[in-house]
Amino acid sequence: MTTTLAGGRAARRQTMRRIRPRRSPAVPLLIAVWAGAAAVLWLWWHNTPAIADNNGRVLNAGRITGLLAGYLMALVVLQMARVPALERRVGSDRVARWHAMSGRYTLCLIVAHVFLTMWGYALQAGRSLGDVVQQTVDSVNQLPDMGKAAIGTGLFVLIGVSSVGGIRRRLPYDAWYHVHLLTYAAVFLTFWHQITTGNDFAVEPVAKTFWYGLYGAVTALVLWYRILTPVRLNVRHRMRVEAVIEETPGIVSVLIGGRRLHRMGAEAGQFFRWRFLAPGMRFSSHPYSLSAAPRPDMLRITVKAIGDHSSRLRELVPGTRVWAEGPYGALTAQRRSRGKVLLVAGGVGITPMRALFETLPGAAGDITLLYRANTTQDLALWDELAAIAEERGARLMYAVNSPDGERPDISAENLQRKIPDVDHHDVFMCGPPGFAQSVYEALRGAGVPARRIHHESFEM
Amino acid sequence: MHALNKNRPFRRIVLASAATVSGMVLLLSLKPHAGPALAAGTPAPAPTSSSSSASPGTTKAPATGTRTVTGDSVQTRWGPVQVRVTIKSGKLTDVTAVAYPTENPRDQEINGYAVPQLRREALNAQSAQIDSVSGATYTSDGYRQSLQSALDSAGL
Numbered sequence: 304m305t306t307t308l309a310g311g312r313a314a315r316r317q318t319m320r321r322i323r324p325r326r327s328p329a330v331p332l333l334i335a336v337w338a339g340a341a342a343v344l345w346l347w348w349h350n351t352p353a354i355a356d357n358n359g360r361v362l363n364a365g366r367i368t369g370l371l372a373g374y375l376m377a378l379v380v381l382q383m384a385r386v387p388a389l390e391r392r393v394g395s396d397r398v399a400r401w402h403a404m405s406g407r408y409t410l411c412l413i414v415a416h417v418f419l420t421m422w423g424y425a426l427q428a429g430r431s432l433g434d435v436v437q438q439t440v441d442s443v444n445q446l447p448d449m450g451k452a453a454i455g456t457g458l459f460v461l462i463g464v465s466s467v468g469g470i471r472r473r474l475p476y477d478a479w480y481h482v483h484l485l486t487y488a489a490v491f492l493t494f495w496h497q498i499t500t501g502n503d504f505a506v507e508p509v510a511k512t513f514w515y516g517l518y519g520a521v522t523a524l525v526l527w528y529r530i531l532t533p534v535r536l537n538v539r540h541r542m543r544v545e546a547v548i549e550e551t552p553g554i555v556s557v558l559i560g561g562r563r564l565h566r567m568g569a570e571a572g573q574f575f576r577w578r579f580l581a582p583g584m585r586f587s588s589h590p591y592s593l594s595a596a597p598r599p600d601m602l603r604i605t606v607k608a609i610g611d612h613s614s615r616l617r618e619l620v621p622g623t624r625v626w627a628e629g630p631y632g633a634l635t636a637q638r639r640s641r642g643k644v645l646l647v648a649g650g651v652g653i654t655p656m657r658a659l660f661e662t663l664p665g666a667a668g669d670i671t672l673l674y675r676a677n678t679t680q681d682l683a684l685w686d687e688l689a690a691i692a693e694e695r696g697a698r699l700m701y702a703v704n705s706p707d708g709e710r711p712d713i714s715a716e717n718l719q720r721k722i723p724d725v726d727h728h729d730v731f732m733c734g735p736p737g738f739a740q741s742v743y744e745a746l747r748g749a750g751v752p753a754r755r756i757h758h759e760s761f762e763m
Numbered sequence: 764m765h766a767l768n769k770n771r772p773f774r775r776i777v778l779a780s781a782a783t784v785s786g787m788v789l790l791l792s793l794k795p796h797a798g799p800a801l802a803a804g805t806p807a808p809a810p811t812s813s814s815s816s817a818s819p820g821t822t823k824a825p826a827t828g829t830r831t832v833t834g835d836s837v838q839t840r841w842g843p844v845q846v847r848v849t850i851k852s853g854k855l856t857d858v859t860a861v862a863y864p865t866e867n868p869r870d871q872e873i874n875g876y877a878v879p880q881l882r883r884e885a886l887n888a889q890s891a892q893i894d895s896v897s898g899a900t901y902t903s904d905g906y907r908q909s910l911q912s913a914l915d916s917a918g919l
Contacts, residue, residue: 344790352900354794359897363794364787397766408779427898428876446869500869743767753765760766 317571317596317636317662318695325637329393336378343374346510350503362423365416366502372412373497373514376490377521379406384524385532385631391573394633395590396759403466410463413456413493448495455492458485476610477587487525494518533628540564542625544579545601547617550683554651555617556594556605559625565599568630570637571658572731575629577604584615588628592733594654594684596662605683607651636663638757639729645722646672647742649734650681655759656733657684660691667696671722674701675711675738713741715748726750732758828852834913836862837905841870844905848913855889855919858882858910863902873899881906890914 347367354360382389382402389398418435425431425438443449465474465482474482497514498504504511542561549555569575571593578588589612594605608614634655644663648656653674660672672692676682682701692699700721702711718725730746732739739758746756829851836845842864849857860878864870877899884893891911895903 348790348794351794352904353895354791354897356897359900360791362898363791367787367790400766411780412783423898424872427873427896445872740767743765753768756765756767758767 318664325392327393327633328388329397332389332393339374339378340371343370346370346503346507350507350510358423358426361419361426365419365421365423368412368416368419369497369501370503372409372416373494373501374517375405375409375412376493377517379409380486380490381521381524384521385528385628386524387528390631391633391635394759395574395631397633406466407463410459413459417456446496447499449500451492452496455489458489458492462486462489476612480587490518533626536567536628537626540567540627542602542627544619544621544623544625546621547619549617550605551681554605554607554681554683556603557616557619559602559604559627560600561602561625563599564597564602567597569593569597569602570630570635571596571662572635572655573630573632574655575602575604575627575631578626578628579616579619580624580626581615581619584612587612588626589613590631592632592655592658593630594657596658605651605654605657632759634731634733634757634759635659638731639663640755641727641729642666642669643724643728644670645725645728645730646670647675647730647732647734648672649675649738649742650677651683652733652735652738653684653688654733656731657688659731660688660697661695665695665697668698670695670697671728672697672699674699675703675713675734676701677704679703713745715745718745718749728755730756732756736760829856830917832913832917833861834909834911834916837908837912839864839901839905841901844902844909846906846909846913848910848917850917850919853919855886855914858885860906863905874902877902878906885910 344367347363347370351363351366354363379402382398382405389395417439421435421439421442422432424442425434428438430438443453462482462485464470465479471479498511504514540561540563542559542564545558545560547555547557574590574592576588576590578585591604591606593602595603606613606616608617632655636659642665644659644665646656646660646663656672656674660670663670672688674682674685674688679685679701682703685701688699691697702713704710722728725746726749728751730751732742734742739760743756743758747753829849831847831849833847834845836843843862844860844864845862847859847861848855849859858881860874860882863874863878865874877896880896881893881903885891885906891907891914893903893907893910
């Protein structure tokens with residue numbers, strides 16, 4: 304059975320809108336980050352009169368790495384504060400990749416900072432490199448707030464280890480996630496030694512104020528967007544499971560009812576992080592895209608049963624309370640720069656594409672959807688897509704394996720043959736990483752510029 | 764850069780590490796290496812014999828017997844530094860730090876090795892022309908200035 308959520312009035316109204324591309328704020332943000340790093344280095348430069356010898360070099364290297372780590376740590380947390388400008392304009396996936404990258408880098412800086420500082424202290428005390436461990440123990444015992452900092456550093460290392468590719472894949476998602484939440488504790492514990500033992504903050508009240516300001520602002524943003532905003536959203540909209548529908552073997556749709564859902568500001572192509580308050584599911588939330596344009600009384604997600612969580616969705620009982628956070632994601636109509644659009648979906652990646660297919664502004668013939676699945680049985684939501692294509696005058700194509708299991712050839716030549724003006728399209732793409740990669744290369748080969756290939760991926 | 768461009772994690776790691784390390788080496792080598800020259804006006808390594816210097820001094824006492832002179836209290840970023848010198852027969856025989864920063868345990872730790880080292884250097888040099896102790900730059904500066912003022916007062 305398929306659901307028919309197509310043809311809502313709101314969706315039809317959206318198809319008439321003008322195309323107004325908005326730039327991603329990524330570049331100005333990155334410039335601000337570099338400027339901040341330069342300011343931190345200037346602070347060190349300004350407060351360091353001279354370096355006497357090698358020992359001084361080691362100590363100062365420790366100070367620089369420490370200052371940079373303290374600065375980046377605030378930004379690493381900020382990246383996960385679910386700030387709308389980051390989640391909806393830069394894109395949750397891109398911000399998550401920044402977070403992973405800067406998190407790894409910051410952890411390296413922390414380790415370097417600890418080692419260099421303790422080595423420098425050991426040299427000062429006339430000890431050798433071999434006494435670094437003893438020096439560390441002494442410093443942790445003697446210096447203010449260093450006990451806390453040591454525990455915090457231990458937590459950072461634990462979080463880092465749990466996020467290493469091979470280990471993370473072996474851990475259940477929930478375990479990894481809860482270890483990751485310890486970051487807040489670790490940041491809190493390591494903050495204080497920066498203020499009490501950091502040269503630059505001890506002598507420079509302005510720098511200290513700035514540091515408090517940085518960490519205070521990040522704390523406020525985390526509280527606001529990770530706690531208050533979701534609480535307000537869920538108190539207002541009171542969402543519950545209405546029905547669970549099997550679309551194809553292994554793919555289910557969950558219909559979610561609630562109050563005035565159109566006021567949540569969700570756009571086609573976006574997702575929420577969903578938490579179903581059912582036994583065994585309430586402790587973790589998962590991102591699933593809306594598979595239809597939001598209606599005032601109904602949202603729909605469509606999910607492939609691959610993990611623990613997604614297979615349990617099938618057993619959800621109507622009436623189950625739903626806690627949602629969002630909307631997030633930048634794969635929306637705002638990304639588009641011109642008239643013609645090609646949507647490419649791989650497997651269950653159809654969900655955001657289905658919503659965009661219905662709502663993207665465009666005249667007849669402007670919108671094309673290419674849907675890749677293993678077999679025609681796996682083409683979830685096909686009837687709806689056909690109905691939308693019919694109504695909008697849009698093109699709908701699919702590519703499935705041949706009966707003997709051979710994969711269809713999505714190459715630059717084939718794309719150009721099927722869509723002769725493919726290089727004049729904006730491309731929106733959602734699918735598994737390997738698929739997205741090969742389609743990206745084919746599209747680039749067919750002359751589509753990289754800036755017009757819009758894609759979201761949650762693989763790190 | 765597009766997320767789907769060929770991702771070369773190894774190259775990225777090498778680039779990030781190389782950039783960080785070379786940036787840091789550059790910063791550290793751009794900093795002046797010696798402590799700021801403080802003992803102004805005495806370019807020559809003041810030898811012990813030049814007790815009858817041109818400077819009028821305060822007490823033109825004979826260069827025999829034991830005297831102690833206390834230097835100025837020099838305000839540093841971390842607190843005041845002040846030394847007292849003992850002079851016997853025109854020779855600097857002892858330097859005692861009567862004030863130095865002890866506000867926090869790190870200060871105490873630093874002074875545990877920096878002050879003895881500065882004293883040793885001063886006795887060897889028989890002047891305030893001494894090197895900074897790394898990690899105790901401010902204390903070293905204060906120490907030199909206070910020592911210089913004490914030596915000036917003693918006419919040494």
